Amino acid sequence: MNPWRSLRVRRDQGWQYIRDVRAARPAGFVGLPQIAEGTCGAGCQACADVCPTQAISPQPLQLDLGRCVFCTECVAACPEQRIRFTTDPRLAATAPDELQVRPGDAADRTRVRAHALFARLFGRSLRLRQVSAGGCNACELELNATANVNFDLQRFGIEWVASPRHADALVLTGPITATMADAVRSCWEAMPEPRFLVAVGACAISGGLYAEARGVQRTFLADVAPVLYVPGCPPHPLTFAHAILDLLDR
Amino acid sequence: MTVVVRWPGSALPPATAESWRADVLARLRGGARLVTLFGRRLGDQVLLTAVLQHPDGALHVARALALADTGYRALTAEHAAAHCFERELVEQTGLPLTDHPWPKPLRYQDRDQAAMADHPFWQLQGKEVHEVAVGPIHAGVIEPGSFRFSCLGEQVHHLEIQLGYQHRGVEARLLAGDPRRHTPLVETIAGDTSVAHAWAFGAALEALADVAVPAAAVAARGVALELERIAMHLAGLSGLATDIAFLQGASSWGRLRTTAINTSMRLCGSRFGRGAVRPGGVRMALTAELRAEVAANLRLLQHDCAHVDDLFFGARSATHRLRGIGTLRPDVAAEIGVVGMAARASGLALDARTAAGGIWHEVPIASVVHADGDCLARARIRADEIRASLAWLSQVLERHPEWPAPPPPLPSLAPGQFVVAIVEGWRGEVVHCLETDERGRLTHAKVQDPSLRNWLGLAVAMRGNEISDFPICNKSFDLSYCGHDL
Ligand code: SF4
Numbered sequence: 063m064n065p066w067r068s069l070r071v072r073r074d075q076g077w078q079y080i081r082d083v084r085a086a087r088p089a090g091f092v093g094l095p096q097i098a099e100g101t102c103g104a105g106c107q108a109c110a111d112v113c114p115t116q117a118i119s120p121q122p123l124q125l126d127l128g129r130c131v132f133c134t135e136c137v138a139a140c141p142e143q144r145i146r147f148t149t150d151p152r153l154a155a156t157a158p159d160e161l162q163v164r165p166g167d168a169a170d171r172t173r174v175r176a177h178a179l180f181a182r183l184f185g186r187s188l189r190l191r192q193v194s195a196g197g198c199n200a201c202e203l204e205l206n207a208t209a210n211v212n213f214d215l216q217r218f219g220i221e222w223v224a225s226p227r228h229a230d231a232l233v234l235t236g237p238i239t240a241t242m243a244d245a246v247r248s249c250w251e252a253m254p255e256p257r258f259l260v261a262v263g264a265c266a267i268s269g270g271l272y273a274e275a276r277g278v279q280r281t282f283l284a285d286v287a288p289v290l291y292v293p294g295c296p297p298h299p300l301t302f303a304h305a306i307l308d309l310l311d312r
Numbered sequence: 313m314t315v316v317v318r319w320p321g322s323a324l325p326p327a328t329a330e331s332w333r334a335d336v337l338a339r340l341r342g343g344a345r346l347v348t349l350f351g352r353r354l355g356d357q358v359l360l361t362a363v364l365q366h367p368d369g370a371l372h373v374a375r376a377l378a379l380a381d382t383g384y385r386a387l388t389a390e391h392a393a394a395h396c397f398e399r400e401l402v403e404q405t406g407l408p409l410t411d412h413p414w415p416k417p418l419r420y421q422d423r424d425q426a427a428m429a430d431h432p433f434w435q436l437q438g439k440e441v442h443e444v445a446v447g448p449i450h451a452g453v454i455e456p457g458s459f460r461f462s463c464l465g466e467q468v469h470h471l472e473i474q475l476g477y478q479h480r481g482v483e484a485r486l487l488a489g490d491p492r493r494h495t496p497l498v499e500t501i502a503g504d505t506s507v508a509h510a511w512a513f514g515a516a517l518e519a520l521a522d523v524a525v526p527a528a529a530v531a532a533r534g535v536a537l538e539l540e541r542i543a544m545h546l547a548g549l550s551g552l553a554t555d556i557a558f559l560q561g562a563s564s565w566g567r568l569r570t571t572a573i574n575t576s577m578r579l580c581g582s583r584f585g586r587g588a589v590r591p592g593g594v595r596m597a598l599t600a601e602l603r604a605e606v607a608a609n610l611r612l613l614q615h616d617c618a619h620v621d622d623l624f625f626g627a628r629s630a631t632h633r634l635r636g637i638g639t640l641r642p643d644v645a646a647e648i649g650v651v652g653m654a655a656r657a658s659g660l661a662l663d664a665r666t667a668a669g670g671i672w673h674e675v676p677i678a679s680v681v682h683a684d685g686d687c688l689a690r691a692r693i694r695a696d697e698i699r700a701s702l703a704w705l706s707q708v709l710e711r712h713p714e715w716p717a718p719p720p721p722l723p724s725l726a727p728g729q730f731v732v733a734i735v736e737g738w739r740g741e742v743v744h745c746l747e748t749d750e751r752g753r754l755t756h757a758k759v760q761d762p763s764l765r766n767w768l769g770l771a772v773a774m775r776g777n778e779i780s781d782f783p784i785c786n787k788s789f790d791l792s793y794c795g796h797d798l
């Protein structure tokens with residue numbers, strides 16, 4: 063390897079590390095939606111009609127982050143312009159009800175409840191085993207990105223591991239296909255306790271665009287409830303970072 | 313490129329399975345290439361469709377009705393490139409084919425995982441033979457699939473790749489509801505190829521609705537598509553560098569990918585180009601401020617990629633590890649129907665962009681071909697294509713600085729038509745075939761990701777290599793599991 067070429071690449075590389083992942087706001091990102099207070103036209107459900115995942119229930123207007131794929135069709139459809147998307151990547155929640163966005167929600171509403179036990183057990187070291195069960199490789203690429211030179215979640219002691227035996231949490235992507243249903247279960251069973259489940263992306267949380275697809279089999283989620291829901295299609299690496307750090311109270 | 317074939321919904325094709333088979337084989341012997349082949353069950357018959365591309369680039373559609381209980385003699389017996397199509401045909405329609413050398417399910421569609429446990433993997437006999445089974449869950453943040461290696465010592469004699477774990481039922485979903493609203497779904501067929509799939513699907517719908525897309529919108533689609541190509545090539549190169557422990561390449565190409573996908577996000581709100589393409593046009597705004605930002609990002613990519621390429625391809629430790637590994641010979645690549653960048657790395661000049669017209673005609677893109685067919689060729693071709701795409705993007709952005717507003721909803725689809733649309737995604741050709749019934753509703757949606765054909769390329773390229781070469785061979789092909797499984 064030519065050392066001068068190497069030094070030149072090093073100089074170009076500069077400092078890629080996002081110093082404060084808590085403060086970073088990705089430019090152009092379609093993140094946390096806000097619903098303006100007000101009233102809808104009589105009988106109007108234009109937003110719900112265009113939504114590909116039934117994420118919106120009209121009258122009173124409410125948006126489910128666990129179903130939303132952030133396509134923004136509803137923004138253009140709403141005649142009252144009540145829906146807008148901010149670049150805020152903090153989308154995760156610890157309970158399904160916290161995934162609901164309602165008119166006039168405070169911009170800093172807490173959706174992830176930090177948990178003292180989780181903080182004590184995993185606050186300094188958390189090992190994650192990822193399983194894709196019908197994920198389209200977008201969630202997987204973004205989860206991989208959490209470990210790249212920009213986001214570098216290893217700095218918080220958070221790492222991806224190959225074996226479920228080494229893992230504290232199962233990070234699930236995809237709607238769970240029938241042909242992966244057994245594998246997901248055996249992976250979970252191979253993990254030592256204490257362990258917890260994280261659902262990443264609209265597919266894993268609600269089935270998303272595949273909620274009614276023929277190849278999907280979600281019975282595993284009836285038996286094991288996620289502790290953390292990370293919305294997005296796919297979620298931004300910062301969304302995932304906030305989710306985990308909030309849960310661990312870091 | 314798209315081709316529209318009017319197909320009267322009520323009329324049945326005149327050809328029988330036998331005459332269709334003879335016609336397709338004659339065309340293939342005459343130098344045509346099989347683009348896709350599939351069937352649809354119609355009561356006790358199966359409507360067969362084959363799309364061929366003649367050497368002059370023209371597409372030809374051949375259709376016939378086969379009797380569901382009789383079938384026909386598999387084309388694969390004489391033309392290996394039909395192997396995956398005919399396995400799928402049997403799985404999707406139940407049509408019995410004789411003489412298929414590999415008659416097993418392609419993706420265990422509509423079955424559960426227990427059925428896959430008894431998959432009849434091909435077995436190598438012998439005292440010294442050992443098998444290595446990998447998957448479906450792999451040791452990384454990656455999609456699932458099953459690999460079965462038959463080895464003699466460290467040497468792989470045969471690899472069988474069994475997929476299907478990612479089968480969600482995309483094609484059936486596309487038939488439910490209004491197809492003009494399905495782009496978000498199409499963008500997740502293979503999430504790293506969102507733009508190419510959205511474009512192919514959109515082009516097919518536009519042909520059915522008889523809507524012309526403004527030239528500037530086609531240019532904007534090209535911008536989104538090439539950004540997707542650059543981003544995924546950078547991801548692939550970064551992964552390849554990781555796999556051979558060339559850490560500077562891994563981290564530099566990795567962060568350059570961040571620049572590429574963040575550029576997409578500035579244009580359409582998504583790092584994966586989602587929302588960029590909508591039937592009838594695009595949903596991206598290019599303001600003066602954005603133009604400057606995009607131009608600056610492209611300059612940075614051009615500047616920094618050149619330096620990383622120099623470092624990596626000038627390092628003997630890197631090239632030595634990749635040279636002569638996972639070689640797919642040109643004749644074999646052609647025989648089994650490999651497409652896209654993997655085909656171009658094996659000397660085959662296959663690139664739908666060269667014949668696509670529109671923006672590709674206005675600003676031709678330099679299509680790169682390498683002859684060696686090894687991991688090094690598949691790495692080089694990605695670096696070269698990044699360079700070609702960056703140069704192309706700068707020209708296109710200069711010629712088309714204004715992009716049209718989001719399109720109005722498409723009018724209704726014409727009845728009784730069959731349409732094929734092909735877009736050259738970063739892995740290769742993405743093919744969407746749509747057909748409407750006599751009332752203009754979709755009756756068939758056939759989706760094809762290049763991965764469907766290229767997985768066999770990886771399996772064949774592994775023969776004679778060491779099992780420890782698998783990660784770099786796999787990364788060099790960089791195929792999609794969900795794109796295959798649908
Ligand atoms: S942005 Fe979310 S809520 Fe709005 S239409 Fe798209 S999926 Fe539905």
